[in-house]
Amino acid sequence: MALSDASPPTQPPLPEALLRSLEAAVGTDNLLTRAADRWPYGGDNSRLHAPPQAVVFATHTEQVQAVVRGCREHRVPVIARGRGTGTTGATVPDRGGVVLSLERMDRILELDPDNRLAVVQPGVTNQALQDAAGRHGFFWPPDPTSAAYCTIGGNLAYNSAGPRAVKYGTPRDNTLGLTAVTGRGQLLRTGVHTTKGVVGYDLTRLLIGSEGTLGIITEAILKLTPLPEDKRTLQAVYESMDAAAQAVSRIMAQPVVPCALEFMDGRAIEMIRHYSEATLPAGAGGLLMIEVDGLAAGLDAAAERVAAAARGTGCLSVELARTGDEVKALWATRKALSPALRTIAPKKINEDVVVPVSKIPALINGLERLGTDHGITIVSFGHAGNGNIHVNLLVDPDDAAQMKAADACLDGVFDLVLGLRGSISGEHGIGLVKRPFVARELGEEALSLMHTVRQSFDPDGILNPGKGLPPATDTTA
Structure with a gap:
């Protein structure tokens, strides 16, 4: 089935018996069957689109079970969805079926500061959880750029x-346990309410990042962390991307671990300049945003240790953000970067690759060569502190030759990343977009075992089919 932004293929209606069971499960007001009502739930931020045959909204776990059981009886796909902020097409119903929206499961069920945990439904937004936890002096560490809108369920589905x-x-490091509904319609509870627990296999970490292909998460027990007393935010500017990449390695090799270490290349700086309230240097080849947090006592000394590591060959300046407004402007600039690039290049190809931190210089240099060799403009930015770089190929979708060159360039990007012992996805997931490349990273035995695991959770293959893994018989990219 072709995916597009228009002219959706005609789909047969769902069986009347299934529609009746869905209505019985969630109520008339929580079931959408009209084409115009279903349309908004056929896409995500990948800009791929395929209309579902129905949309249902659940508000509690028992409804999710009933929906899955009904879909299983009729062998109809069910695709769990939050707010659709993903970029890989993981919630696009490319095979039709029922989209199960969890956005109305938006309650914080428990907030327990004494035990440093929260129990939430999947439709709670990241920001709502941060605000609630913050009132008790805590936070949940995962903070995607789309935190104000994205849901906890989506964060867990992608391990964002x-x-x-x-x-x-x-999220895998900050989640204690889950409640999920498997493809059999069975209720599965994993994990613990404690910080230790080794009974049985770690199904919690298995479900996180599985993109709704093993089970639909309906509750999560999340580990909270005390808010730091204070922070220091630094901006370091470099004459080249290579100099900035070398600085990342120096910073991560010293004892003070930044709480954030963000990277922007020279092209990103120039493209975002007129969107930014912060002062961005002219002619810079690379920029690092560095944040250090912790106890107020000794924080200045810790920030200076990091600043000293940031200085070195090719460093033009290292400056401390002096006011709250300066800090806010810097982070607003970073968060505006991805949508600004989408405006500049509507067909940008965004890959969130990850390599060992020490390999970042080699990655950056390799990307420069690939861009030159294929005639493709590449803009890089991202979470340099753990080697997670967002590589953006800016292309014109109406230029067939350029699109062909972009495909070859992207193929080279993945070869480069894997040659540096990296991974083709750090946090955006696989979905539809990266599925053809998965076998390049995983061996045949691993893929075979993963298909066996998937079948155990979902024997009829109704949970988000066609996402994540290539077909069982296709183990070569």
């Missing part, structure tokens, strides 16, 4: 982290 992962880890 954000800048703070360099110090505080990803």
